[in-house]
Amino acid sequence: MDTPQNTALTRALTELPGPLPARGVIHIAMRHTDRFTVVGNHLAQHPTLSTTAVGLAVRIQSLPQGTEIGIKALAARLPEGEKLIAAALRELEAHGYLQRARTRLPNGRIVTRTVFCNQPAALLRTRTVPTQPLPPVVREIPAPLPVWAPAPQWDPAPPQAPAPESVPLPATTPPHTAPMPEPQPAASPFVPLVPASTAPKPPPRPLPQPHASTPELHRAATAFLADLRRQTPEFTLSEDDIHRLAPAVAAWLERDAHPDTIRRTLTTDLPQPLRHPAKFLRHRLTALLPPRLPEAHELTPPPTRPRVTVTPFQTCDGCERAFRSHAPGHCRDCRNVHARAAQTAS
Structure with missing residues (x-):
C-alpha cells in the first residue's frame, strides 16, 4: 500500500499502438512544443565518447549563444568537478565537436573563443551546386486498369439472354519523359567552415632587440x-x-x-x-612594442615654400590686348609703334 502508483504512465502504456516488446526499453514519445534541443544519434550513440562527454555536449547545445562554457563556468553550474569536465571537453575537442582557439582583440587582450558544432561530420561533406537549371519533373500517368465483368454463376433456372461482356478500356500511352541530368560537382566542392587544426601557422615575429645594448x-x-x-x-x-x-x-x-x-x-x-x-x-x-620617441629636429615643422608673386593681367589702352604688367598702359607692340612714330616726328 505504501508503493506509489503512476497511473498516468500506465494509462499511456495502454494507448501505445501495436504489441509491446517482451523486454527492453519502451519509449513513450511526447511531442515537445517549447524548450527542447535536437540531438543527433551520432552524438547520443557515439561508440567511443564517454557518457559524461555526451551529456556535457547535450548540455552545451541547450545553452544560448554567448554563454560561458569554460571549465570553471561549467563546474559552477554542474555537479561534476573541474577535472571530469576538463576530460570531457578534451574528448569533444578530439572528436571535432568542440574547438578552442585564442584570439587577440583590437585592444590587445587575448581571449579564448569556443566553437561547438552539433554535427562535425557535415563540415567535411562534399557540396555540389547544379551548373544549369534542372528541367521540370514530368510525372507518368499510369494506365487505368481494365474492368472485367464478374464470372457468370450456374443457375438451374431457364437460360436467359447472355449479358453483354464489358470491354476493357484502351490503355493510354504514357508521355515521353526526358532523363533528368545529374548535377555536376563544382570546381572546388570542399568548403571548410572551420580551419583545420593541422593548418600551417605563420612563423612567429622576431623578439625585439635594442639598438645599442649596454x-x-x-x-x-x-x-x-x-x-x-x-x-x-x-x-x-x-x-x-x-x-x-x-x-x-x-x-x-x-x-x-x-x-x-x-x-x-x-x-x-x-x-x-x-x-x-x-x-x-x-x-x-x-x-605591443611602442615606437621610438621622435627627436627634436623631427618635431620642427617643415620650412614653408617661398611665395611666388604673380604679375597681373592689364588691358592695353591702344589695341585692348591683355598683357602682364604691374601698372596699366600699352603693350609692347603699341609701345614700339609709339616709339617709332616719335622718332619719325623728330
Whole structure:
C-alpha cells in the first residue's frame, strides 16, 4: 500500500499502438512544443565518447549563444568537478565537436573563443551546386486498369439472354519523359567552415632587440623581469626565460618606456589560467612594442615654400590686348609703334 502508483504512465502504456516488446526499453514519445534541443544519434550513440562527454555536449547545445562554457563556468553550474569536465571537453575537442582557439582583440587582450558544432561530420561533406537549371519533373500517368465483368454463376433456372461482356478500356500511352541530368560537382566542392587544426601557422615575429645594448641596460631589463613576481605571482620566470626576454625589455627601456608603464602593459587582462607565462610575455613584448620617441629636429615643422608673386593681367589702352604688367598702359607692340612714330616726328 505504501508503493506509489503512476497511473498516468500506465494509462499511456495502454494507448501505445501495436504489441509491446517482451523486454527492453519502451519509449513513450511526447511531442515537445517549447524548450527542447535536437540531438543527433551520432552524438547520443557515439561508440567511443564517454557518457559524461555526451551529456556535457547535450548540455552545451541547450545553452544560448554567448554563454560561458569554460571549465570553471561549467563546474559552477554542474555537479561534476573541474577535472571530469576538463576530460570531457578534451574528448569533444578530439572528436571535432568542440574547438578552442585564442584570439587577440583590437585592444590587445587575448581571449579564448569556443566553437561547438552539433554535427562535425557535415563540415567535411562534399557540396555540389547544379551548373544549369534542372528541367521540370514530368510525372507518368499510369494506365487505368481494365474492368472485367464478374464470372457468370450456374443457375438451374431457364437460360436467359447472355449479358453483354464489358470491354476493357484502351490503355493510354504514357508521355515521353526526358532523363533528368545529374548535377555536376563544382570546381572546388570542399568548403571548410572551420580551419583545420593541422593548418600551417605563420612563423612567429622576431623578439625585439635594442639598438645599442649596454651592460647597464641589460642589468635593468633582467632586474625588471625578476621583479614581476612580486606583484603578479603568475610571472615567476626561470633564469633562462629572463635572459631570453631581457633584450626585448631592453628595447622598451631604450625607447624611453617607464618601468611602471611596461609592467602595466604586461600584467593587465591576463588569461585564466595562464599556462605559459614566458610565451605570453614574449607575445606582448613583441606585439605591443611602442615606437621610438621622435627627436627634436623631427618635431620642427617643415620650412614653408617661398611665395611666388604673380604679375597681373592689364588691358592695353591702344589695341585692348591683355598683357602682364604691374601698372596699366600699352603693350609692347603699341609701345614700339609709339616709339617709332616719335622718332619719325623728330
